[in-house]
Amino acid sequence: MKMSRRRSLALLGFVALILASTLLFLYLKSSSTQTTTYAESRDLIGRIKQLNAQWETEILKARISTNHNYDPLVTPLTEMTQLWERFDTMESNHGRNDSPVWRASHDAYLSAIEEKTRRVEQFKSHNAVLRNSLAFLPTGEDDILQPLAQLVDGDKLQLQNIATDTYDLVLSTLEFTQVASDDKAAEILVGLNKLGINQQRLPEQFHSPVDVLSNHIALILREQPVVNRLLDNIEAIPVAERLDDITRLLNSEQQQAVAVDQRYHFYMLVFSTLLVLLLVYMAIQLMRSVTVINRVNKALKTANDDLELRVEERTRELRDTQGELLDTARQAGMAEIATNVLHNVGNVLNSVNISADLVSRKLRASKAQGLGKAMQLINDHRDDLGTFLTQDAKGKLLPGYLNQLVDAIAVEQQGMTDELAQLSRSVDHIKDIVSTQQSYAGADSLMEPLYISELLEDALRMNAGALTRHHVMVVKDYGDVPQVMGDKHRLLLILINLISNAKYAMSDLSKRPRQMTLGIKIIDATTLQILVKDDGEGIAEENMTRIFAHGFTTRKEGHGFGLHSCALAAIEMNGHLSAHSDGPGKGAVFTLQIPLKLVPQEA
Numbered sequence: 001m002k003m004s005r006r007r008s009l010a011l012l013g014f015v016a017l018i019l020a021s022t023l024l025f026l027y028l029k030s031s032s033t034q035t036t037t038y039a040e041s042r043d044l045i046g047r048i049k050q051l052n053a054q055w056e057t058e059i060l061k062a063r064i065s066t067n068h069n070y071d072p073l074v075t076p077l078t079e080m081t082q083l084w085e086r087f088d089t090m091e092s093n094h095g096r097n098d099s100p101v102w103r104a105s106h107d108a109y110l111s112a113i114e115e116k117t118r119r120v121e122q123f124k125s126h127n128a129v130l131r132n133s134l135a136f137l138p139t140g141e142d143d144i145l146q147p148l149a150q151l152v153d154g155d156k157l158q159l160q161n162i163a164t165d166t167y168d169l170v171l172s173t174l175e176f177t178q179v180a181s182d183d184k185a186a187e188i189l190v191g192l193n194k195l196g197i198n199q200q201r202l203p204e205q206f207h208s209p210v211d212v213l214s215n216h217i218a219l220i221l222r223e224q225p226v227v228n229r230l231l232d233n234i235e236a237i238p239v240a241e242r243l244d245d246i247t248r249l250l251n252s253e254q255q256q257a258v259a260v261d262q263r264y265h266f267y268m269l270v271f272s273t274l275l276v277l278l279l280v281y282m283a284i285q286l287m288r289s290v291t292v293i294n295r296v297n298k299a300l301k302t303a304n305d306d307l308e309l310r311v312e313e314r315t316r317e318l319r320d321t322q323g324e325l326l327d328t329a330r331q332a333g334m335a336e337i338a339t340n341v342l343h344n345v346g347n348v349l350n351s352v353n354i355s356a357d358l359v360s361r362k363l364r365a366s367k368a369q370g371l372g373k374a375m376q377l378i379n380d381h382r383d384d385l386g387t388f389l390t391q392d393a394k395g396k397l398l399p400g401y402l403n404q405l406v407d408a409i410a411v412e413q414q415g416m417t418d419e420l421a422q423l424s425r426s427v428d429h430i431k432d433i434v435s436t437q438q439s440y441a442g443a444d445s446l447m448e449p450l451y452i453s454e455l456l457e458d459a460l461r462m463n464a465g466a467l468t469r470h471h472v473m474v475v476k477d478y479g480d481v482p483q484v485m486g487d488k489h490r491l492l493l494i495l496i497n498l499i500s501n502a503k504y505a506m507s508d509l510s511k512r513p514r515q516m517t518l519g520i521k522i523i524d525a526t527t528l529q530i531l532v533k534d535d536g537e538g539i540a541e542e543n544m545t546r547i548f549a550h551g552f553t554t555r556k557e558g559h560g561f562g563l564h565s566c567a568l569a570a571i572e573m574n575g576h577l578s579a580h581s582d583g584p585g586k587g588a589v590f591t592l593q594i595p596l597k598l599v600p601q602e603a
Contacts, residue, residue, distance in 0.1 A: 038254040044087040051076045109242040116237040123230040130223040133216040140213035162198045459495035479521035485597040490569040497562040498532040505536025530592040539581035
């Protein structure tokens, strides 16, 4: 009887296993991520269309822009290329690119974007030339009209007519840039002829400014139609239409995929019903065995009660001990993080103080005070300002003085802007030191494109005040290292600490120059090496194994947190920080090695 029952249960179990396997197969087929990828693909295509529209907007803005910053024309194309690579990778993974229809749609888009890129490059070239000439027009006009107004001999009416003709020609040229019609072009040609005739009536000193202005106006007359034609060609390139074709293909394939999924769902419903019926039958059979199992469990429960009491008592003792250990470990970890933060922030505060002091001194010695004196002169001669500026000795000097004052204030502002930028970078670094310390608890590092030589220069600037006070000469041995991907703030933390330690190691030198060497090079095309070498007090052999230990230091005022935090930061970048010294008095070399990750180059 028992053998027959076992065989029945085994057969039922086998049937249930077959049904479950079938259901699993149907589930995997129906839960394919292919349907989800259609939405993701459409989203990518939509974002590419938005970037394409943004690109066209930036092109139109560049047509009327007064500066030559073409970065907005490059950024949308770069993002479109990245999104298209993601889209193309997704389609390749799902085998859609094998279809001739898909291939034709992809090739049509790539051809359209290539043609549009070529047209945009032509537009940038011609528009840059056009913008330069447009920007020169006011200057060219002033170069003629201002000296013309100062002529004292000659026919005043004739000079007035020449000035009017020049002004009208510049105005017509500006109007032509807005409406490039044939009438305006003819009007400009007439104006150029008048300008040429007027040139012969003017002294020799006017010939060169007139030629320069004529050349720029002729260039505008030639380039403006070219720029307008290029804009029309760019607008006519059907990039958005090609993206709409791809979207329609995605919708069509998704409808087919949904139909297949619905068929699999129906099959799942049928087999699920069979499996549920079988499981209900097996549950009834199992319930008959529950009674026997309950009797056995009662006996086991009685035996386990005593054992559980003893286990609970011992567990309570272990839990109390474990809680005490966790509290102790947590306090120690918090103390280590706090000391690391304070140490690294202290290093950067030196740079903050230097930048703030430089900005304060520049403000106190600002050339802007001369502006008040100049305005006082203008206010004193408000009623006869024209006579004062043209006849008075001081008045004649006033425009030149104001121009010099503008240049001086501009230089002054640039200097303060650079110092404030350095101050901002130092403050940002202080904030990121805290984030870096948080990364010790498991946060991911932030990778970004970096030039290591620029990062070393930032670290030097943050230590500039101390290096100058200690008369340290820095030797730069920078190899040819391209842009790499790296954790900027972890690397900056390490470099600031190593440079600061090298400076302190040479603080007692008096009989020989204090020299620090910074080196960068690539090893075996896989490893980036950064070297900080000093000619200082060196490291004793017995201290080499403890140099990176938390709290270890050989300086009286030191606390041993800097090198420890540097070693941790290097490990978190999958790198290694090492030290070498030939002994006391023979200097030391600290070497940081991290995996080399080059920034991908654009195709």
